[in-house]
Amino acid sequence: MKYLIDSIIRLDHWLEEHDFKGYEPRDGLSSKLTPLAFQNWFAKRVLQQLVLRCPFHIRPLIGVKPRMSMIGMGFLARGYIRMWNIDQELIWKKRAIYCLDWLIDNKIPGYNGACWGNNYDYTSRGGQLPKYTPTVVWTGLIGQAFLDGYEVFGDKRYLDVAISSCEFILKDLQHERYEKGICISYVPFNTSTIHNANMSGAALLSRTYSIIKRKELADVAREAMLFSCDCQLPNGAWYYGEADTYHWIDNWHTAYNLDSLRWYILSTARKFPSATPLVMRSSSPFSNKGDLPKFISFTLSGFISTPIT
Numbered sequence: 001m002k003y004l005i006d007s008i009i010r011l012d013h014w015l016e017e018h019d020f021k022g023y024e025p026r027d028g029l030s031s032k033l034t035p036l037a038f039q040n041w042f043a044k045r046v047l048q049q050l051v052l053r054c055p056f057h058i059r060p061l062i063g064v065k066p067r068m069s070m071i072g073m074g075f076l077a078r079g080y081i082r083m084w085n086i087d088q089e090l091i092w093k094k095r096a097i098y099c100l101d102w103l104i105d106n107k108i109p110g111y112n113g114a115c116w117g118n119n120y121d122y123t124s125r126g127g128q129l130p131k132y133t134p135t136v137v138w139t140g141l142i143g144q145a146f147l148d149g150y151e152v153f154g155d156k157r158y159l160d161v162a163i164s165s166c167e168f169i170l171k172d173l174q175h176e177r178y179e180k181g182i183c184i185s186y187v188p189f190n191t192s193t194i195h196n197a198n199m200s201g202a203a204l205l206s207r208t209y210s211i212i213k214r215k216e217l218a219d220v221a222r223e224a225m226l227f228s229c230d231c232q233l234p235n236g237a238w239y240y241g242e243a244d245t246y247h248w249i250d251n252w253h254t255a256y257n258l259d260s261l262r263w264y265i266l267s268t269a270r271k272f273p274s275a276t277p278l279v280m281r282s283s284s285p286f287s288n289k290g291d292l293p294k295f296i297s298f299t300l301s302g303f304i305s306t307p308i309t
Contacts, residue, residue: 028048029121029122029123033047033063034121041123045123070106070116073099078144080095108134112167112168113167114143114161115135115165127190134168134187136184136197140203143204162207162208169205174191183224184220192241193231196260200260201221202221202222203221203260203264205218210267238254
């Protein structure tokens with residue numbers, strides 16, 4: 001335990017020394033080389049992947065600068081709050097409040113509620129996301145940080161931000177209706193059946209419902225969870241998304257799904273018939289012959305499975 005705490009303290013010192021700024025794995029399109037892609041989707045993907053997979057630190061050489069990350073600040077806020085719960089050291093509370101206040105000041109404007117996304121352009125097989133496009137994944141996870149802050153520090157401002165983020169999910173994102181349930185879209189401008197996005201939104205709605213008892217939040221969360229749980233595979237995993245182009249499985253998105261499902265169950269105490277078996281089936285999901293979870297490492301031609309040891 002002491003080694004873990006010492007590691008966290010060293011990390012905190014590094015963050016302070018670097019003004020909470022760092023590089024993102026997929027920030028390659030912030031490069032000075034991006035104009036050479038001539039707005040071509042494939043060329044942008046190649047550049048982004050080359051920066052991501054370069055065997056040496058190429059970013060400073062091509063103009064990619066470290067910056068503060070919206071989702072990074074959200075995760076840090078949650079981590080600092082947990083540290084405050086452990087030892088009540090005032091520095092952790094100050095750090096958590098700093099992160100939450102920064103997120104309040106850096107919401108993406110123009111929407112019905114508080115929302116966040118990447119502060120760099122991003123492209124993938126699913127299309128292109130311009131910087132400052134809000135996503136339900138980042139908004140859902142950051143909203144959870146504000147609920148943590150409200151529950152631990154008792155500051156109603158943080159609850160108000162989480163409620164505002166629910167308004168973004170309800171009013172700015174599309175809800176595609178299916179035979180069983182709905183799927184909340186990843187971003188405001190299109191529909192997509194991405195399970196960790198759908199379930200992340202549902203988790204924030206359900207946890208906020210548990211505090212303010214607004215029935216609409218619970219109803220939408222339940223419909224979203226019904227859809228994604230109905231799509232779970234027999235081995236306990238999920239495809240990343242339901243479109244053929246998204247038919248891969250990886251451990252971290254399934255972990256997002258399980259964490260969201262856990263928050264739904266804890267927040268609503270409403271268990272549809274398959275909820276508990278779903279969690280149990282996923283306790284050792286999609287294993288290889290060595291019974292180790294898989295990490296999906298993408299290549300330009302597809303992906304390979306690598307066991308994590």
